[in-house]
Structures are given as C-alpha cells and as structure tokens.
Amino acid sequence: MNDASKAHQIQGNILTPAGWIAGTIAFDERIAAIDGAAARPEDNGEDYILPGFIDLHVHGGAGRDVMEGGDAVHRIAAVHARHGTTSILATTMTAPPEDIDKALAAIGGAVRHRGKNEARVLGAHLEGPYINSGKLGAQPNYARAATLAEVQRLEALAPLRVITVAPEIAGHLSLVRALADEGMRVQIGHTLGSYEDGVTALEHGAAGFTHLFNAMSGLHHREPGMVGAALAHAEFAELIPDLLHVHPGAIKAALRAIPRLYCVTDSTSATGMPDGEYMLGRHTVQKCMGGVRLPDGTLAGSTLTLDQALRNLVGLGLDLADASARVSTHAADYLGLDDRGRLRTGAWADLVVLDRDLNLKAVYIEGERCDLNDA
Template sequence: MTTLRGNILTPSGWQHGSLAFGDTISSLSGIAADPAGNGDDYLLPGFIDLHVHGGGGRDVMEGGDALDTITRTHARHGTTSLLATTMTAPKREIEVALAGVQRAIAQRTPAGARVLGVHLEGPYINPGKLGAQPNFARDGLLAEIAGFGELAPLKVLTLAPEVQGHMELIGDLVARGIRVQLGHTLGSYEDGVQALEHGAISFTHLFNAMSALHHREPGMVGAALAHAEYAELIPDLLHVHPGAIKAALRAIPKLYCVTDSTAAAGMPDGNYKLGRHTVTKCMGGVRLPDGTLAGSTLTLDEALRNLVGLGLEVDDAARRLSTYQAEMLGLDDRGVLKPGARADIVVFDRNLRLKAVYVEGELVPA
C-alpha cells in the first residue's frame, strides 16, 4: 500500500489530505482546501490520451511490439491510459496495427500506459481533407468495421459525415458501442448538426482538417462550437492559435485535449515514420515535406502547462486531460481520484513539474 499527501483533485474539488492505494484507491481523507493556502504538491487523475499515433521512435502502424515503447514513452509524461490511433491505410496494414494493439491490451507493458483500445482515424474520411493522412480514404462499410473490431476493441472512430453512406452508418456504429467523431471532413454546418443528431459525440482535432468557420457558412467548426458537448483539441500552440483555443473553451463544455503524437514524441529532431509517411521533427513540430503539420511531439504534461499558461486553473486543465475523456468513453473508474477507482495518479509540484506517475498503482520510473 502506498500513501501520498498533498492537494488532491477529487470529483467534488480540491481536498488537502492523503490518498492510499494499491492497484486501486483504497481511501482518500482530507479537508476541502484551496491549494493557494499551502505549498504542497498537486495530486491529479492520471492523464488519458484518446489520440496517440506513436512515441519514442515507434509508430502504432508498425504493429508488433511498437506499443511497448509508445506506452512507456507517454507514461513518463503522465499519460496513464490511451487509445492507440491508426492512420488511413490499406486494409491489411490496419489489420497489422490492430493485431499489435490487441497484443498490448492483453498484457500491459510494465511501466507503460494502459491501452484501452483503438481510435480508428480513417480510412473513412474525405479524400479532399486528408491533412497528413495517406491517400487511402474510402467509404465506410459496416462489415469491414466489424471485422476490425474482431481484431481489437474499437472505442473511437473518426469519419467524414458528408461522404455517401456515412450519415446512415453512424447509428450502427453507436449501437456497437463505438464513439463516432467527425473529422477530416469538408462537411457543412448542416452535415455536422445532422451527424450529432444521428449519434456522433465529438470532433477530431478541432479546427484542424475540417471546414472552417465563416459567418455565412459556419462549416464543421461552427457545428462544433454551436452544438458539441465534447471535442478533442491539440494544445501544442502550433495546431491551434491560443485565441481559437479560448473560443472553443467558452463554447464546448467538455473540450478535452489530445496529443495526436507521432513517433517523434520524446525524440530528438530528425525523420520518423507516420504510417506510410516520413515526417520531420524540427522547431518543436512535425511536418510533411510540403510543410503540412503531421501530428505532434506533444506530451500531456506539457499540455497541462500550456493550458495553465493560457489562463486555466489547474483543476480545470486537469479535467480536460483526464476526466472528460473518461466520461466520453463511459468509464467511471479512470479520470477521477476516488475510492475504488484505478490508482492512476500524477504528482506535480507547484511549478507544474511532473514528479511521479502511478499506473494502476505502479510507480513509473522517471
């Protein structure tokens, strides 16, 4: 049994006290207190990243043991669970990636983040809005998606709702327990609203790779800002301008943050793989040869600091890195610090330097 003391972010707010845990939290005791009244550490729910392509030089699309390295890399930066995210690719390449995901789910890598399942980002996207996705976009077929789901659990699926047949597909996917996100889309505002009415729940890397907001044509961004409860956003301050982030924070109640990280995360400048692409890390970003942003090098500890730097309180920022993701996936034992929940815990000092990470009670080596 391990016991930590400090400012604990609970579902009801800050408590100053102690947290005891094995693989789950056994007890939490303390008094409601504003952290401003002391200098103790922050104890926050472990971060949950719903959009991870790679890290530590490895890419999800490699399959095999790539996720061993990826999950260890992100755990060292506070991510305690994640969704392995695929690229748009031929069917066989996606199947190889999914086999690797299932391997990682079957047994968590020691000192690595828990893999909760798959975010299938494509191939059911608009070929006119690929962003950094390879050009293998195609129409979605329920039989193919069901086959993918037999290889590894599909938790989130990104699609373009304006593509023929996709609007009707949303309800079938939701009935299978898959969270549908709208992204890589040229769809209109009306397409976005209709997709939400059909059961879509979120938007993939808000603002990026989707039809933009215009005051006479609000686009997919307008649908998100006007109607969404959830949306993911990359807060590396490269993908989205701080002003746009602030607008989204005011408009979308449970805006949550993802890294969209690539193999370049946690690595020096150089060339790395992103699916079939070769991408270059330099000046803090990752780009295709034509300059297109291609995922990120972001980690969620950095995301916390970026959000606080934009003016968010620590508790608000932390919920956007853990709690809202768990709620969107329907999980009640992650993303919160309470008795009975998984002992996924991150410890930060008052300067927001990461001091310790626990994944299901296991201390991750620094």
C-alpha cells in the same frame, strides 16, 4: 497487490470530484481512501496530486509508430507514461487494409497485456480510412467509404473505442447510427462537410470531433462549416493544445463553447526524440523546432505530451482543476469510464504527482509506480 504491505500512501493537495483536499490518498490497484480537509492549494506549499492523464489520440513516440505493429504500441505506451499519461487509445492512420490489420492486431495484444511502466492501452482510435480524400491533412491517400461489415471485422482485432468518419461520404450517416448503437464513439473529422452535415451527423449519433479546427471545414459567418457545428452543438470534442495546431484565441473560443472539450496530443514517433526524419504511417515526416511536418509544410501530428498540454492550458489562464479535467476526466467521461480520470474511492489508482511548477514528480498506473527514467 491486495496485500496491505504493498499499498501506497502519499500526501499533498488532492484533486477530487468534490474539490481540493489537503491530506493523504491510500491505494493499491484502486484507491482505498482519501483523508483530509477541504483546502486551497495556494494556502500551502504541498505537491499537487491529480488524476492520471488520458490521451485518446496517440500515433507514436520514442521513434516508434502504431502502424508498425509488433511491440511498437508497448514502446509508445511507455514513453507517454513517463509524461503522466496513464491510459491511451492507440491511433491508426489511413492506410491499405493489410497495414490497418497489422496495427490493430498489435493493439489488441497490448489491450490484453500491459507491460511494466506502460500506460494502459484501452483500445484503438481508428482515425482512417473512412475520411474525405479532399481533407487528408497528414493522412496518406488511402481514404475510402466504410461498410459496417468491415468495421465489425476490424473490431474483432482490437476494441474500437473511437472511430473518425467524414459524414458527408455516401452511406456514412447510416453507419454512424449503427456504430453508435454498438457503443462506439464516432467522431467527425478529416471532412469537407458543411455545418448542416455536422448537425445531421450529431443527430445520427456522432459524439465528438477529431482534432477540432484541423482537417475540417472552417468557420465563416455565412458558412459556419464543421467548426461551426462543433462550437454550436458539441458536448465533447478533442483539441491539440501544442499552440501550433490551434491559435490560443481559437482554443479559448472552443473552451467557452464546448462544455467538455478535452485535449489530445496527436503525437507521432518523433515524440521524445531529437530533430530528424521519422515515419507517420507510410509518410516520412520531419521534426524541427518542436513541430512535425510533411515536406510541403503541412503539420503532421505533434510531439506534444499531456504534461506539457496541462502546462499550456494553465498558461492560457485555466485554473489547475479545469486544466486537469481537460487532460483526464472529460476524456474518461467521453468513453463512459467512471473509474478512471478522477480520484475517488474505488477508482483505478491512476494518478500523477506534480510540484508547484507543474513538473512531474511521480506517476502511478493502476497502483504501480512508473519509473520515469526507464528507457
């Protein structure tokens, strides 16, 4: 799309790293120019133009699950694109080795080729199997200890951008250091570890926490647990703001404590689908009244999309610029990407246009307008 005749130019309140600009943004695959003057959006009635959303924890959508392999990742990337998500990490479940291999092989293919109307698949989030079997949450019980050789074998199938590890498992601390040295973002999650385990893991190179508060040892004033380690020491952590997984008060506490807390959906195959039964890895889950649960009532991922996450954050009192960073910029920073998650000259043209009620009007992924009605 280097032909100038194919370039886009749109007008509105543009959220840039330097603040709001009322003006125009011109782009093809990348942003060519932003022209206008500093402004307060409340002083006009123009649309909002924000960085495209980035979701680092996506299991499914549109009735499809990442663990299926095949074309499932493409279908999942398409449904999330229709909700403003321009980049994702396809996320695996704890499963037998052959299931993980199949899923990662498909993710690797999706990384190499983005289909029309699909979010960019940046790589994989390996959520299991290197977790504590005593804190599975909705993960099937295929947890096991990790080895560096196995992780390197899996990395050959798809880029492992994020990997969730329970640090208290024997041998995992040395693995955390080795993986961090290789450039992976190692997250603490599905863990029974103590506050001290969390602090030690951070010292060994762990960089974040998987769905903060969920599937980890909780905060008590005499036993701060893994939640306490995150609140006291983390720069980054992911959180599910569907208002089911975490109470609004706990979300507000985390926002005050963790500078670059960012939001994920932990979305399942039930996302965008009617109530009923769906698959989450090898589990059958039930979608009902906006939630997804195992038969015993355990929350099993969500049906959240990041456009709704943005509205939820604003509803909790965040200003729009801060809420936007929580669904975009901080996730990009976590992965070390300076050309996504921000609207500046030279960055990828990943952006969303919202009306004054924060409803999506348009989504552009690497300069291409996404068909929001595409099935």
